Amino acid sequence: MKPNKRILIAPLNWGLGHATRCIPIINALIAHQFEPVIASDGIALSLLKKEFPQLESYELPSYHITYPKKGEHFKLKMLKSSPKMMKAIKAEKKMVATIIESHNINGIISDNRLGVYNKNLPCVFITHQLQVLSGNTTWLSTKLHQKIIKRFQECWVPDNLGDANLSGKLGHTHMYEMPIKFIGPLSRFTKSDVPATYDVMVLLSGPEPQRSLLEEKLMSEFLKFKGKVIFVRGVVENDCHSYKKGNLSVYNYMTSSQLETAINESALVVSRSGYTTIMDLAKLNKKAFFIPTPGQFEQEYLAKRLTNLGYVPSCTQDEFTIEMLETASTYKGLSVMDYEVNYNKLFGLF
Known part of the structure; x- marks a missing residue:
């Protein structure tokens, strides 16, 4: 019997959002006879270890992302942090190479972790930001991000392709020379019709x-x-x-x-x-x-x-x-856009 293919899945530690939207992907990998291996840092890693205690997990170098107390200083703070971030990405890439070699990794799914890829394996980048808004430097931040995305074999955008979408211009822009796949909104949750307990x-x-x-x-x-x-x-x-x-x-x-x-x-x-x-x-x-x-x-x-x-x-x-x-x-409130992900087709890359 052939062993299950091992897929390294690594979300960015920037709040909990990148980690939590990887949960349905991890569950789908398990359901389709893959063996996910988790890699991240900080609270993102802690959360996924609690959700999947049975899976192997590794701590990657931290990007040390923090916000300034005043929002108008956000860009300056990111700029000042960039040398540390680049150092972390370099260390991350080196560590990923070691994990691949020592743990027989067959493919990679990176949710916005810039150093988690390898030219010898099928690699996926998950993002809803094909455009990265940064005020008057949006053209530059978008160009830099797209350059990173092009290192990967595929880019999965967790949104719908048509007009009924959640990300607007962030996830809907022309990107040539890159296989973009819109995989529909990702959520770990299921709706239940229950009476409200909390206001x-x-x-x-x-x-x-x-x-x-x-x-x-x-x-x-x-x-x-x-x-x-x-x-x-x-x-x-x-x-x-x-x-x-x-x-x-x-x-x-x-x-x-x-x-x-x-x-x-x-x-x-x-x-x-x-x-x-x-x-x-x-x-x-x-x-x-x-x-x-x-x-x-x-x-x-x-x-x-x-x-x-x-x-x-x-x-x-x-x-x-x-x-x-x-x-x-x-206001109308938010509503689901039904989108059935064909995971058989999606995971065909691996």
Whole structure:
């Protein structure tokens, strides 16, 4: 009997979104008789190890991505961090070569990890950003990103190809000389028709210090709120624990199954406008309120686009007040775009 092919799957550690959208891919690999091997760092690696304790996992060098306290300094911070990042990518590439050789890896799936590829293996890059928005330097950030993508045999975009899509101009641009595959929105969740237990769910994630700054602001605002609130801080620790604070049920983090239940049971979700969160909420057909990470052009664009289309209200972090939640009832909310992924065909590359 032939051994299962081993596929290295490596999400970027930038909040939890890249890791969580790899969960359905990992499950599909297992269902199709592949053996996934996980590689990442920080909370992304911690989360996947908790979700898949039976799988081999490796810690890759960290890119050390952090946000400035002021959003307008985001580009400058990224620029200053770039030498460290390039060093980490170089170390990552070297480590990947070692893992491939010592653990008989047959293919690679990288979710935005720039050094996780090998010219001797079939390699896939997952991204919803064929265009990388960065203000007046969008042309440059897009060109650099596309140059990286072209090192891979295929690029999988987790969105629909047509007009009914979630990523807008981020994931829909002309890219010649590159096999792009639109694989539909990815989500680890399944919708359940259950009555609402919570009036609002607060769902936090993302790099520091902005995650903590938003937590502090929302904690203060929601203590004035009269309804029932479940508050998930997005801090992955050894144990999942919770406590009560006024009308809030506060959790440090939740497993996928706990989170699926909690979101299904919540009438409204307040969160960042990260792309993975958008895909999850669309799958679960939820009403939401978005507060994009200050200075992150991608999240600001996605929030503004969905607000302009009449799906989800949004505002800046500084502007938010609890009274703004009343506007959510006038918006349509997010809804699923049915898209059945043909994993047999998709995994044919390996």
